[in-house]
Amino acid sequence: MGRFRRIFAAGAATWLVAATAWAQSAQIQGRLVDAQGGAIPGAQVSAIDEDKGLVTRETTSDASGFFQLVALLRGRYTVRAELSGFKTVERGELVLDPNQVLELGDLTLEVGAVTETVEVQVQMPVVETGTSQKSYTISDTQVRELSLNGRDFTSLLKTLPGVATNETGFLLRFNATTGFNVNGLRDSMNNVMLDGTPNTDTGANDGQYTQLSLDAVGEFKLQSSSYNAEFGRNPGALITATTRSGGQQFRGTLYGFRRDGKWDAVPHDSLTGERVPLDYNQAGGNFGGWVPIPGISSASNKKLFFFFNHESTRADRPAESILEVLHPDLLNGDFGRLLRFNDDGTPVTFEGTNLNVGTVFKPGTIVRDSANAIIGGEPYPNNIIPTSEWNGNAQGFLNVLNQIYGQVDISSAEAVPGTPQLLRVPFDVVNEFSKDQEVLRVDYQASASTSMFFRMVLDSQREGQPRGIFSTQTFPVIPMFREKPGQSYSFNLYNVVSPSVTNELIIGVTNLDQVVDKFEDLPTDRYDRDLLGFTMGDLYPVGAHGGPVNPYNKFPNFNCGESCAFSPFPLTWRSEAPEIAITDNVTWQRGEHTYKTGIFFNMAFKAQQPSWTMGNLDFNPNEQNINETNYGLANLLLGNYTTYQQSDGIYYGDFRYIGAEGYVQDTWRVNPRLTLDYGLRLSYLGPTYSTGQFLQNYFVPEAYDASQAVDIFTGAGVLRGSVIPGTGNPFNGMVEEGSSGLPKGGIENTVDFAPRAGLSWDVKGDGQTAVRAGVGIFYERFRQNTLNFDGLGSPPLSYTPRLFGGNVDDIAPELVSAGVRFPVGTVGVAREGHPPRVYSWYAGVQHQLPWNFAIDASYIGNRGTNLAYQRNINQLPLGSTIANPPPGGVNDAVRPFLGYTNVTSVEFGAESDYHGLQARLTRRFGDRFTANVGYTLSRAQSHVDADGTTIDYFLDLERQWGLAGFDRLQMLTLDYVYELPDIGTLWVDNAIGRVLLNGWQISGVSRFWSGTPLTITSNGNPGTTGGGVRAEHLGGDLYPAEKTRDTWFNPLAFGRPADGTLGTTPKGFLRGPGINQWDISLFKNTRVNDRVTIQFRLETFNAFNQVQFDGIETGIDVPNAGQAVTGATREDTGRVTTFRAPRQIQAGLKIYF
Template sequence: MTTYHRAVAAQLAVLLLVIGAAPLFAQSTATIVGVVRDSGGVLPGATVTVRNVDTGLTRSVPTGGDGAFRFPALPVGPYEIRAELSGFRTSVRSGVRLQVGQEAVLDMVLELGSIQETVTVTGEAPLVETTTSALGAVVTAAEIASLPLEGRNYIGLTMMQPGVSESRTISNSAYPGTWFSSSGAPPRSNGYSLDGADMRNGTGVTTSSVTGQTLGLDGIQEYRVLTNAFPAEYGGVMGSQTVMVSKAGINQFQGSVFQYHRDRNLEAANYFDDPGTRTEFSRNNYGGSFGGPIRRNRFFFHGTIEYARVRRGTTNIANTLPAAAHVDGGLVPRIHPAIKPLVDLYPLPNAPGDRYTFVFTQPASDLYGQVRLDANLSKNSTMFGRYTVTDGDITAPTTFPGYPTHAETRNRFLTLSENHIFSPTVVSTTRVSNSRPDAHYTADYPGQLLTDPRYNFLPGEAMGVISIGGVTDLGPSANFPRAFGGKEYTASNDTNVSAGRSSWKFGVRVNRVEQFVQQAFSRGGQASFANVTAFLQGLPNFTRAPSPGSFNSKTLTFTSVGVYAQNDFRASDRLTLNLGLRYEPQTRYKEKFGRESAIRNILTDAQATLGPLFKNNTLDNISPRLGFAWDVRGNGKTAVKGAAARLYDLGNMATPLVQAVAGTPPFSSLSRVNNAPFTVPFELPAEGSPQALRIIDYNLAAPNMWHYNVSVERELFANIALTVAYAGSRGVHLIRTAEGNPRMPSQTLPDGRPFWTGQEPRLSPYWNTVELKVADSSSKYNSLQLRLNQRLSRGLQFQNSLTWAKATDNYSTFSNTDTGGAEGQTSDYPFDRDRDWAPMPTDVRLNYRFNLVYRLPDAFKPGSVAGALLNTWQVATIVQATSGQPFTPGLMTNRSRSGQLGGQAGLDRPDLIPGVRPEDVTTGVSRGCGNIKAGTPVGTADLWFDPCAFTIPQLGTLGNAPRNAFRLPGYSRVDLSFMKMIPLRGSVRTELRVDVFNVLNRVNLGLPDRTVYGALANVENPLVTAGLITSADAARQAQLSVRLSF
């Protein structure tokens, strides 16, 4: 067997070794292309050699008949390029640093002379990429190391890119990590890869641990964020691709040890802290990294370890029962006997407005470790392996004392990769990886709630959740205990083939996913009341609990196969066409233990059918990619580009789909009783009564989205470039939550409004309310994106970005998590989808970001006292300013009597008073009503919007307040960093650093309570919580750090 055949056999063996998981992600390498010329034209037959300065890796190719050369799949880092041809002087270009995903165009010019003579030119690759058409940007090593990142969370740098809008209503919720929308895609539709392997956590959405932090800054070399119309080698998601590269060892030993410290003496008081009190706070983050050669130019290693320990005291604000509610004759003549023990669980108010405040010290910790080994096995073969592990744990308060929640995660990631050069024109990379993210959540209960039957809504179960209009929910999370986990295996191959003017790339990826979810779904029961009076009288809107015998955990498995072909065709010396096609089907979801069933037709099926959860919706997942890049003048300084791509969502749906099928009989279902007297334990529906369901549409379609963009890039000055782009998207078959078994209104009123009596039967007599996951939503996104950046030059680099965008949909939110509580989980009226066409929850109209790193020039003589004090300083800053996200005001009860999701609180909307514009509701002063005085300022934490701008709709009708027409507080912040570098000996230096976050101490308010009225009567006072904000982002904080580097 020849060497060639052995190499092919080895790669095929590796490819078939594992069938795996993450259905996305491509290379984490770079490419060099160019043409060799002399004064008269192109030079075929010249030898071009590239050498990685750090590791000694060397590759050579001859130029083709058109003088062109190409080096695909190069590791990122510094390079030297050499061009040689007999009769010409050797040309050498040094100082070139390749970035991840970059295609650097580096033309070489040879002069007549002896080949022994060398002409050396030093200079970076051109700023403008003239051969690629996708929108995106690189986060450089200097930015990662130097910018002030709160929590040292490098994913925060993704928010710096045009087209990316953070969803702060979700990011500040109980779901950890940074959630964001890219190019108008849902927040669940973003991919993260490290060295080509999936890095998402157990939720399938972010990379963080359960604490919300993403450690490992010292283990990341750099990363690229692709935001619109990326090439065919990328798949699996329809939002963005964050492609990260881990740090590798080089021919020099390098390392560092560090500590970062914050405490309460270095921070200002939070806006909601009690005056004159200081809550506990300390954060210590320390670790180190070390790497270098095992054998020079052949074998290398790099390792990183990091630990963070946080103790944060938070002032928690809850709305509790009025003092008068605790006694008979206070608010009602007599408290219902079953309610009396529950009343005693609420603490008496200790702050104005029937509020209760308490301080909770929240402990959290994170541990991160990573090791990477690299080997240059031969001139034609390189290999690396990397293992990353992260642990996190946190104990957090709930709304009242006594119900803390505990969460812990362990995420493990393993990657092995081999890069092989079969010939100067054929380069292949084979990769296998394994990802194992796990998360577990539990809750504590006061002892009596476990054993005292007065509190056991369900026999043998601890007390569940009590919801009262105008009062903060009492009890642990309705979904605890819960767990997310999975095993993901991936095997892939990417092969680059250069053929004349075409550069082909072919790939295949086989993926295996096993996704586990356990979620309690009101395990202890849940009772909802319109207001305090209804609670004291024992008159709930509904009670809800799992049906007896329900089994609320699922383990879903599937396999996907993604194949693609990408051709970058040089139509001329100045025009490149990017043409690609990807096909990415997957097997149907299967439940590992056979707990599979489906309601195939809600209207006609009286029972579930055992078998597939839903039809395979992916067999038509054909994804074309089209683009062009035109080097306008042929000098590499101005490029006009355009691209379009059809993208699909795949495996990241697994976790929410598992949650959905946990409510499908015969394995599980929900029991719900509306408007019945309250009892303990709950009186569940009799056997044979219609059950409430949480299911998936059996004919679920495949979510997909078209991306498209047109851009102009121009190098304005040396090292400064401007990009002006239009970027848009159109999403179809997006998954949403719907009422799958609605009530038809009994009549239409003369003004066109539907009307319900509350006695209308549901469309199917066999089932009660049905929470249905269905793929019938659409979205639109249009944006103008501006980016001005300077590459590191003379110690200065910066990036400015501005996005002016509009994102609309007709409800494409999978669950309440996706809205962050800013709107209801689903539409208030299922029969008119156009009624819901409005801004998406992630719609941020204006988004400005700026970051800068500047190494101040040394103004004094080295070695002098002044030089020691005033030389070697660096300053860095991040500036953020965004407009607010939208929200929708709601009602506590099902005023319309439509029965949507069983009359879920917050779905029905109030009426907007005629003549009041939505933008006026959050500005100016209140018109006054109930306990709100006329002239009370709105747009404040106490009253963000004017409840008096709304009225209660006629009973049986829908309110006219438009969806998502009202805006939440905007966000702005300035972070600043100062660093002093102290050279010690040789390459050893100490860095002393001060980071100041939110240096201007701006109050960035959280989400207001959007529920306006209890809506039991035609006229009521607004709820005391309406428009109230009880949370804010962190106040000014300083961080001190020291680092020893060598």
């Protein structure tokens, strides 16, 4: 927090000296005419905030009668126009959204006395004729009256066309901005602005600094395509949220929401028929009004307003209700359940042998061919390993594994289909969540030309997960918590310098601290290696820079395959992320042109550790482990690991990011029916670089000198695979940022140009139909979690050797203290630095329909280029290790860059493509009924879906091209709020009837979406020292006649590809289950008196308790190359593995006063 206080002080100092201004303001514009249609210049036009009861902006109409009221905040307004010789005209009930250009068209002034007022009563305009920007608004009615499963306001985005998400169940999460993809773009490209302040964490771009309470949200807007040059930073959806503000009346709300698992339906995959435990409570309240200060704000001249909201959430929420665990027989050394048999009882054998698939072999006896297929070996009798051969550390591992069996009822377990060595057991994994938030906003309207507000949000949050944070343990052994307090401060100043010039300013200071650690009250015997019975040593008992690498003396992470993975995220991990953002706009209205120019300056201060390895054992079978048995748990019992890694220290780095953007744009009102928007944005987006004691290191292929390559020892013994001392340069190719031609942050970044253009054409000139189109280029700032942090975990600063094919008894400091080194994994980056770029375009029509309906239909497209992906450049071409097996089976001896294992390079050459037809039917301003119907028909394609995805084969990026993992062919969404007629007044008309029968309201969200693509993967040996393999489609029906829980697709239509190949089945070859979700709520509003109303809420999600499949097992595992999947080798392939949530119920109470 010390760092944040310094940043906040700097931001506060900036506020005091700032003289210009910016914000996410909106504007109202129109034209004043007389009864004959002639222009009326020189009239005074005012915007009156109806909630605050004061004039917030004034201007005069120009020679053409045109007027603009700019720098307005969201709210309800009345526009008043007055000129001597004419009656005053007022048009009220104008609802203004964030960043909106509200076009009123012609306002007619009648001849008469200025003291006479004419109130214009016409329908609120919803067709946007004054701007070309493509956007959708989530109204305050939707925010207030639509039920959300977890009360997360960003979940409302699912009601909008072009927004895809897989979420349907209970959401209770830390400020996520991911999980929804807009117009086919990556979810990390979303950008959330809170009152004009960037509210997206700079590390992963997947979370908000503070996630505003739903009851503090005034309104928010999604700008989805081709928005103006004024906006930048990210190319995806721009989500603009605003906080509520106080008004001239004192108003408040008290509210509480309750969830109980006993109210919900039984999960569709329950093994016991019991409901999932859930205990959720949320309580809060808000209050707003005006502030009396003598000389500044009085009852007759209210200028100072406030709004305060407090909310507390406490929840114990279910994460899983079923765990898959190893059958107890296996923990006793009996592996008979691994043996595979055909339906006729004959054994499934390794090709060319009589050895049963699933055989456990004695160490060192397995014989393989050049493709590493098993062709011989000495089995253990009856597939049982006698305890006399177990390693001395086996009991320590078993003491970890056995912790689950005392917590579950094995008698209610069922075997996993096709995998009898695994059991499904009922076990409620319940995550803890707590959050407290305070929101304060103070508005000051100094005059009709100057206004400002200050807003702060303070979050205190904590989540606890029994299976771990960021990485998952097979079952709870080390429960972990994550604390994530966030702060956001925003100061907004609006100043109308002259009738034609406006300054707007926003300065934001934000911060996000994080800590990940074990539960404070966790018993020591759950994790302490000594108490558990481990006797093995560490490579590094003490870190290279002092301090323990393993601060809690925790048992080593280990993974032995199915239901045997215990690699929790590093304990005591922490980070800080303070940030300052300043944006300044100047608007100049001159004739038919509205010019706008501005800058955006962003400085982020990040302090974070890379994830380090506190000892990590991999026991999974691998040909490089000469003592393997063909099964991970068997290797564990014998102590024969495949790989072991441990870092030599913990490095806490300081990082800096500086971004600067500027733009110019012009909105040209060519005539009253045609408006053109065009502009240019210039962006310098980083990169992030490290400062202080520890600097990042990257692998640079051009710096690697083959003549300085190390030699790898390929003989037998504990040093097998090590670097032979005295040979070569162990840091060959490693370059510290800022040296040897490698720029700070590893990226050579430049200023990028982003032109934007659009038009809006009022077809008939009556504001009823508009043709709108836009095109633009957008850039994304480099994500820190992709490019940075891990550079601190690279040599020569940090050293994480990888030992392989050894025994746990041999692990000791002596292995590395005598100068012996082992190959390490490292990271690289494409330093030429081309920021991810998106070309975006759209064309559409908006039309006003009868009964307050409006339709918005568009074609939207975009093309992403220079997108980040990852590539392991230290691999070999296909089939290399099959044609020429590595000496001694040591792959690291034949890699292109010797001395390294995987070299993961972040590169910027991936692409994406999206084409969509989107339509939205809206009824926003009805008296008792509002509704939206959204429809999308689209196709999203990409190489990879996320920055952190490593491609299957390092020489073939195009192999990755196909349907994006989040693609949904069709999406139909309906949301509605309907206040039922007051039948108590109509039919009964007495006090009891009115109380019982009046005030009922129904609302809901219904979704009917097609499924996402499925890619069928396979085991296999491509002979590349890595890479991903896909199955071969061998023919036959892809889907059964009826899709069931047991068979969503036909696994027998697929087979394992030949060795030395990657398989030919395309990415996204099949489709998964869709969504058919009905969320329906019933509210009862009871008016106690003129000042108090009570609202009871009954909210249901998946109201009809429909069975909805979700996850599908898409991987095949066939023992022999070129063979098809059979009934005996199918295992779980093609089966439904998870279901969407059953019916869930939430009760709520609100008191409005």
